[in-house]
Amino acid sequence: MLDLMPDTATSVTLDPRWDTLTHRVAGDFFYSVRTTGVYCRPTCASRLPKPENVDFYATCAEAEAAGFRPCKRCRPRGDSQQAQQAALIADVCRFIEDADEALGLDEMAARAGLSPHHFHRLFKSVTGLTPKAYAEAHRTKRVREGLATGEAVTAALYDAGYGSSSRFYERSDAILGMTPKAFQTGGAGDIRFAIGQCSLGAVLVAQSDRGLCAITLGDDAEALAHDLQDRFPKANLIGADEAFEQTVARVIGLIDRGQALDLPLDIRGTVFQQRVWQALRAIPTGETRSYAEVAEAIGSPAAVRAVAGACAANALAVAIPCHRVVRTDGALSGYRWGVERKRALLLQEGGHV
Numbered sequence: 001m002l003d004l005m006p007d008t009a010t011s012v013t014l015d016p017r018w019d020t021l022t023h024r025v026a027g028d029f030f031y032s033v034r035t036t037g038v039y040c041r042p043t044c045a046s047r048l049p050k051p052e053n054v055d056f057y058a059t060c061a062e063a064e065a066a067g068f069r070p071c072k073r074c075r076p077r078g079d080s081q082q083a084q085q086a087a088l089i090a091d092v093c094r095f096i097e098d099a100d101e102a103l104g105l106d107e108m109a110a111r112a113g114l115s116p117h118h119f120h121r122l123f124k125s126v127t128g129l130t131p132k133a134y135a136e137a138h139r140t141k142r143v144r145e146g147l148a149t150g151e152a153v154t155a156a157l158y159d160a161g162y163g164s165s166s167r168f169y170e171r172s173d174a175i176l177g178m179t180p181k182a183f184q185t186g187g188a189g190d191i192r193f194a195i196g197q198c199s200l201g202a203v204l205v206a207q208s209d210r211g212l213c214a215i216t217l218g219d220d221a222e223a224l225a226h227d228l229q230d231r232f233p234k235a236n237l238i239g240a241d242e243a244f245e246q247t248v249a250r251v252i253g254l255i256d257r258g259q260a261l262d263l264p265l266d267i268r269g270t271v272f273q274q275r276v277w278q279a280l281r282a283i284p285t286g287e288t289r290s291y292a293e294v295a296e297a298i299g300s301p302a303a304v305r306a307v308a309g310a311c312a313a314n315a316l317a318v319a320i321p322c323h324r325v326v327r328t329d330g331a332l333s334g335y336r337w338g339v340e341r342k343r344a345l346l347l348q349e350g351g352h353v
Contacts, residue, residue, distance in 0.1 A: 009052035017056050019328045022048060023292050025304055030057045030076055032068040039063035044074035088112055089126040092119075096135050105131060128295070128303025129272065137271060191232055194240030195221045198252045199348075200341045203317075204228060205248045208235075211264030215251055215317045217337040231315065255318050258285060258349060265319060269310070272303075276310035283324045286350040290328040312336055318345065 012018050020027040021042045032039040033049045039057065040046060057063040060070065060077050070076050095111050096103060108131050109119035123131045191213065193206035198217075204224040206214035214231065218224050228237065240248065253259035267274060279297045283289050289297070295307045311322040317337060323345045327333050335342035 009050070012051040012054050012056075013329065015056065017042070018051060018054070021054075022328065023304065025302075028058075030060060030063050031055065032057065032063050032066065037068055038071045039068040039076060040071040041074045041076050044071055046071065046073055085122060086126055089123055092123065092131075093127070093134065096131070097138050102135060102139070124300065125302050128300035128306050133271060189235055190238055191228075191235045192238045192240060192244050193225075193228060194244055194248045195224060196248045196252055198255045200255060200337070200344060203248075203252065203255065205251045206232075206237075207244070207247060208266045210266035212247075212251075212316060212319060213266040213268065214315050215319055216315065217317050217341055251319075255345075256348070261319055265316060267316070267320070269313065272306060273310040273313055276307050277314060277320045277322075280311070280314075280320050280322055280324065283321060288324050288326045288330070288346065291325055292328060294325055308334065321345075324349075 017027060017029055017031070020029075021031055024043050024045075027042040030039050030041060031049075032055045034053045034055070035049070039060070055066070057066070063076075064070075089112070092108055092112050096108065105116050105120065108123075109116040112119050112122075114122065120131060123129075123134070127134055129137065189208060191206050191208050193204060193214070195202055195204045197203070200217050201219050202217070202221045202224055204214060204216045204218075204221070204227075205212065206228055214228055216224050216227060247263065250259070250261060250263065254261040267277060269277065275298045276294060279294050282297075291304045291307045291311075292301070295301050295303045298307075300306070307325075311325055312334065314320050314322045314336065317323075323335060323342045332339050332342050332346075
């Protein structure tokens, strides 16, 4: 005789809040445990309860009206330790953003009143980035904003706190996805593109002089073309020639038959996004990973939502296989080009859906 899971447990495990609870990620709800008579925050460090003993509540008042008392460990009615730490790190983030020059780890730690080692560990657990990476990301943002407003390249670099323009130029491809001048001009340059048909509908393939810069899917070819124009507003878009049609055919072969695609990619994104995308490319065909597992793989276990955001920002469908990322329970969720396309790709790769 099969030992079936109780209906209550089934409904709890299918609730998205259970996934948040099992990963101890902050959420805007509380949960109660019938066997202990207490209610907690989803981040509580207490032992994970059995799902059949759990109920969810939107507020403390609801949980207490149901007869549960607040947990003394996570103090759901007061500021949790996590909230206090988040506020502390938020203050340091503002400190970093307001600084005219790059700050050292000791300066940041002193602002938080912590030792450099403890501060470094806490900062990464809260933000998903090291203090140095966060400062670098903010400086990159300031450079992007300066270049976008037409500011001279050198002025934009110094205004963002770069003491040496040569150091920035050495890493500009990784930081901006292109040279500062190309970014300033809206990605100006020749981009060849074509729109074909694959088993998933219309597919747009675009290539810069560095490699494939877009593979997008949809039902409306015109909408795909407009999206490309929006992504590269000042680029010289060139319709496909016979040679490029062969490139499109290779991309369709990747989508429809899983054929290898040994073409260079022009990957443009933030430092964090590129870390995520590199991890996605390491997922073997036929396998999946949860958003939490990808966050663990890049060394930022608390950055589950940021990982989901990086997956959504991916413009190179299938070549960067964000379709291989699923919810912890294996369910399919959020795919830029539609969940059914995600399902079809996983089935085509022999994965379990």
